[in-house]
Amino acid sequence: MSVTISRAARKRILAEAAQSPNEEVCGLLFGGESRIVSVLPTINIADNPANSFEIDPAALFAAIRNQRGGGERIVGHYHSHPEGPARPSVRDTEMALDTGRLWLIVTAGEMSLWRAGAPGQLEPVELALASPPSNRQ
Ligand SMILES: [Zn+2]
Numbered sequence: 001m002s003v004t005i006s007r008a009a010r011k012r013i014l015a016e017a018a019q020s021p022n023e024e025v026c027g028l029l030f031g032g033e034s035r036i037v038s039v040l041p042t043i044n045i046a047d048n049p050a051n052s053f054e055i056d057p058a059a060l061f062a063a064i065r066n067q068r069g070g071g072e073r074i075v076g077h078y079h080s081h082p083e084g085p086a087r088p089s090v091r092d093t094e095m096a097l098d099t100g101r102l103w104l105i106v107t108a109g110e111m112s113l114w115r116a117g118a119p120g121q122l123e124p125v126e127l128a129l130a131s132p133p134s135n136r137q
Pocket of ligand 1: 079080081088089092105
């Protein structure tokens, strides 16, 4: 099953990554089972952001609280690999314990999507661009 990403979300992630050529950027993905609708960039609090990422827990908890209150549903997160490639590092795989969550990895102008399966496994997911909003009247 492929997952779609909105044009706005894709643009935002690519822009964030482009603005940070030396450190990984990261953030949360919101939407549904098979779609990414919006994103929330968060601070990367990793000790060594040049080659790792850790989402700011305060931002994560705020998003969880918001979701419980009927807000946007968290479906996963994204992070960048400034030096590429757009696939999980060994460290990413080791951190993939959040079964079902989407992992989006972005590098220069390119992104790939993965879903956490069994602990320590990230399975590739086809990522498609969502259709533009209809202008029919
Ligand atoms: Zn990574």
